[in-house]
Amino acid sequence: MRRALQVASSLALVGIVIPPVLYFRGDLPQDGMKTVMLLATILWFAATPFWMNDRSSK
Amino acid sequence: MTDTEEVASGASEEFEREPVPKRALLGFRSFIGMYAGEHTAGTELMIGFLFVARGASAADLVFGLLLGNLLAVLSWTFLTAPIATRARLTLYYQLERICGRQLVTLYNLANGVMFCFLAGAMVTVSATAVGVWFNIDMPGLNDLYPRGFGWIVAVLAVGSLISVVAAYGYQSVARFANIAAPWMVLVFLGFGIVAARDLGVTSVGEFWSVAKERIWVGGDPLPGQTKFTFWHVTFFAWFCNMAMHIGMSDLSILRFARKSWYGIASAAGMYVGHFMAWISAALLYSLQLHRDPSNTDVLPGPLAASALGLAGIFCVIIAGWTTANPTIYRAGLAFQAIVPRVSRFKVTLVTGGIATIAGLFPAIAMKLLDFVALYGLILMPMGAVIFVDFWLMDRLGLRSGYAAHRGLGFNWAAGAAWLVTLAACTGLMLYGGVEIFFVSLPGWFIAAVIYIVGSRLLQKPSDPTPVAS
Numbered sequence: 001m002r003r004a005l006q007v008a009s010s011l012a013l014v015g016i017v018i019p020p021v022l023y024f025r026g027d028l029p030q031d032g033m034k035t036v037m038l039l040a041t042i043l044w045f046a047a048t049p050f051w052m053n054d055r056s057s058k
Numbered sequence: 059m060t061d062t063e064e065v066a067s068g069a070s071e072e073f074e075r076e077p078v079p080k081r082a083l084l085g086f087r088s089f090i091g092m093y094a095g096e097h098t099a100g101t102e103l104m105i106g107f108l109f110v111a112r113g114a115s116a117a118d119l120v121f122g123l124l125l126g127n128l129l130a131v132l133s134w135t136f137l138t139a140p141i142a143t144r145a146r147l148t149l150y151y152q153l154e155r156i157c158g159r160q161l162v163t164l165y166n167l168a169n170g171v172m173f174c175f176l177a178g179a180m181v182t183v184s185a186t187a188v189g190v191w192f193n194i195d196m197p198g199l200n201d202l203y204p205r206g207f208g209w210i211v212a213v214l215a216v217g218s219l220i221s222v223v224a225a226y227g228y229q230s231v232a233r234f235a236n237i238a239a240p241w242m243v244l245v246f247l248g249f250g251i252v253a254a255r256d257l258g259v260t261s262v263g264e265f266w267s268v269a270k271e272r273i274w275v276g277g278d279p280l281p282g283q284t285k286f287t288f289w290h291v292t293f294f295a296w297f298c299n300m301a302m303h304i305g306m307s308d309l310s311i312l313r314f315a316r317k318s319w320y321g322i323a324s325a326a327g328m329y330v331g332h333f334m335a336w337i338s339a340a341l342l343y344s345l346q347l348h349r350d351p352s353n354t355d356v357l358p359g360p361l362a363a364s365a366l367g368l369a370g371i372f373c374v375i376i377a378g379w380t381t382a383n384p385t386i387y388r389a390g391l392a393f394q395a396i397v398p399r400v401s402r403f404k405v406t407l408v409t410g411g412i413a414t415i416a417g418l419f420p421a422i423a424m425k426l427l428d429f430v431a432l433y434g435l436i437l438m439p440m441g442a443v444i445f446v447d448f449w450l451m452d453r454l455g456l457r458s459g460y461a462a463h464r465g466l467g468f469n470w471a472a473g474a475a476w477l478v479t480l481a482a483c484t485g486l487m488l489y490g491g492v493e494i495f496f497v498s499l500p501g502w503f504i505a506a507v508i509y510i511v512g513s514r515l516l517q518k519p520s521d522p523t524p525v526a527s
Contacts (some may be wrong), residue, residue: 016244016369020251026260030252034367037248041369044241052237 008047015040077146083316089323095239097327100183100378103358106339112286115276116269126295127328133303139321142312149309157472158461166392173389177382178416181217182423184378187359197420200282204418221410224386235380245373250338252365253345273344300434305441431494439479442505471512479505
């Protein structure tokens with residue numbers, strides 16, 4: 001479970017980094033970029049507290 | 059524990075009046091994480107904007123930031139960390155031994171007041187993001203007073219929420235700040251990439267030419283702002299955290315470091331937060347000016363919303379909140395040391411109330427560059443006192459930790475070093491034409507000399523003379 005959450009968090013970070021780069025290259029419209037970044041933000045805050053807090057309890 | 063929690067919990071809850079024992083020391087990675095997180099905050103958005111408003115040119119900004127941040131890292135590494143890892147005491151305990159309890163109380167008061175205003179600026183930043191949703195009339199670059207009922211309600215709502223959370227659940231917000239930090243750093247990067255694209259940069263190679271022509275064009279600052287040159291940028295980057303390195307606040311943090319070279323971990327905060335994030339914020343503001351030169355409003359919320367949508371707005375709210383929360387908490391601790399009978403909860407609530415009232419006035423956020431310089435200046439002399447007391451007193455045949463040695467409540471040598479230095483720096487600014495961004499450099503030497511001379515006058519011949527080491 002922990003591994004799955006970490007993968008989700010990593011994907012979320014990719015979802016924050018890549019859309020602006022694609023927009024910069026002209027491969028993604030601004031609205032699409034904003035939507036993907038919002039979804040990635042939700043994913044980050046949904047997944048990360050569980051494994052990060054888990055680590056902090058050790 | 060996460061990196062920041064490891065450092066913060068140790069610093070705030072344990073070993074407050076004793077050296078940190080070997081078993082509690084922390085590795086290098088802990089400090090990398092802490093510095094990167096702490097220095098990518100809500101303030102960065104305002105500072106990046108204000109560099110543009112002050113007319114800094116591209117070369118002045120980039121090279122000034124590179125040099126200034128390097129000087130800041132060197133200050134942490136060669137001034138703060140060596141003392142921190144030898145004495146392994148908190149700033150407050152070390153100061154109490156040198157200055158006496160009454161003088162430390164005064165220092166706490168000054169520290170607490172400055173924290174309140176800093177937190178107020180962060181409340182202002184968060185309120186600009188809330189204002190986007192409710193279409194509130196928001197303050198302009200040169201506004202000093204609250205503008206309109208909507209703005210007052212937005213600030214009171216945000217400030218009250220932050221204050222209550224700080225009073226009830228500091229630890230949970232500190233944990234949340236840790237979780238948000240990696241996401242926030244990348245959103246800041248996103249601000250820069252998107253703004254660069256909208257400014258007409260289509261490849262990395264083009265960035266520099268566009269930066270010189272459209273982003274940091276130099277020339278006159280915006281009306282009401284003073285001009286920033288290479289030296290302004292350099293000294294600002296060096297001294298904006300002066301309270302922490304030269305002022306020695308981070309003794310409390312770096313005393314947990316195994317080695318003194320761990321001070322170099324501050325580079326993570328400087329080059330992520332005070333380089334990348336400032337440049338990204340500056341790009342956002344340049345984009346606004348590029349689109350509408352008459353729109354000089356310095357409002358992170360609307361700018362972030364236009365660049366990255368809701369993710370950008372969340373970033374501004376979270377950045378402001380996670381900065382204001384620990385700041386209010388620290389201010390509360392500083393005030394509580396003065397009134398120890400009142401509960402921390404009540405003190406933090408009142409402190410949050412003061413910060414919220416400060417946040418109503420946009421002058422603090424809009425003049426953040428000057429305020430941050432003032433903050434460093436006010437706390438800097440005590441850093442000079444600690445430096446001299448630790449390294450030079452024995453060599454000069456004087457006693458270090460004199461207040462503890464004599465049981466003094468107020469060490470006049472340290473008090474004079476603090477207050478006379480502030481008076482001298484004020485004189486240099488008012489009558490010598492030295493700007494606030496530079497005055498702390500001569501100020502440090504003034505404080506050091508006054509402390510040595512004052513100690514020579516204060517310390518009695520009957521005091522046992524220490525053996526020079």
